[in-house]
Amino acid sequence: MRYASKLHFLLIRIAKSANGDLQLHPWCQQKAIVDYCNKHKIIVEAYCPLVRNLKAHDQTLVQMSKQHGKTTAQILIRYSLQKGWVCLPKSDTPSRIEANADVYGFELSDSDMETLNRLDQGANGSIVQAVKNS
Numbered sequence: 300m301r302y303a304s305k306l307h308f309l310l311i312r313i314a315k316s317a318n319g320d321l322q323l324h325p326w327c328q329q330k331a332i333v334d335y336c337n338k339h340k341i342i343v344e345a346y347c348p349l350v351r352n353l354k355a356h357d358q359t360l361v362q363m364s365k366q367h368g369k370t371t372a373q374i375l376i377r378y379s380l381q382k383g384w385v386c387l388p389k390s391d392t393p394s395r396i397e398a399n400a401d402v403y404g405f406e407l408s409d410s411d412m413e414t415l416n417r418l419d420q421g422a423n424g425s426i427v428q429a430v431k432n433s
């Protein structure tokens with residue numbers, strides 16, 4: 300086995316024992332790395348799944364939340380869950396924590412998911428400064 304292949308094998312073994320914590324939400328979907336994790340059965344955890352509430356006034360999101368009678372945060376949490384991501388939204392506010400957990404009585408349709416998928420802006424959708432490793 301060549302060195303690169305051995306390293307690849309080792310990385311997958313390590314990653315499988317943990318999980319990948321990635322910034323993930325409709326505006327930053329990181330498809331290449333998510334596909335890689337899915338292919339190698341690495342659990343994907345959505346970091347900033349609520350986009351820190353910065354998209355609370357996004358028209359697409361607001362319209363969808365009205366359609367479902369749910370908060371924008373609940374829509375984003377459902378989106379994460381239906382993508383198969385581990386979703387750990389953060390809140391210091393008890394009423395929000397309760398509402399954020401109340402996401403199992405409704406479902407986004409395939410069309411809703413597609414609408415949210417189309418919001419992807421790649422790296423431009425990131426709200427956290429990326430580290431450059433060069």
Ligand SMILES: NC(=O)c1ccc[n+]([C@@H]2O[C@H](COP(=O)([O-])OP(=O)(O)OC[C@H]3O[C@@H](n4cnc5c(N)ncnc54)[C@H](OP(=O)(O)O)[C@@H]3O)[C@@H](O)[C@H]2O)c1
Binds near residue numbers: 347389392396398
């Ligand atoms: N940010 C950190 O310090 C920190 C530390 C450790 C780990 N993490 C990781 O980061 C992830 C999430 O944290 P994050 O803070 O980066 O992003 P986030 O979960 O996308 O957003 C959290 C922000 O959204 C607000 N929020 C939560 N529920 C809301 C609701 N229902 N309506 C309106 N606003 C709401 C919170 O405000 P309130 O708190 O005022 O409600 C907080 O400002 C976790 O999954 C964890 O893995 C973050």
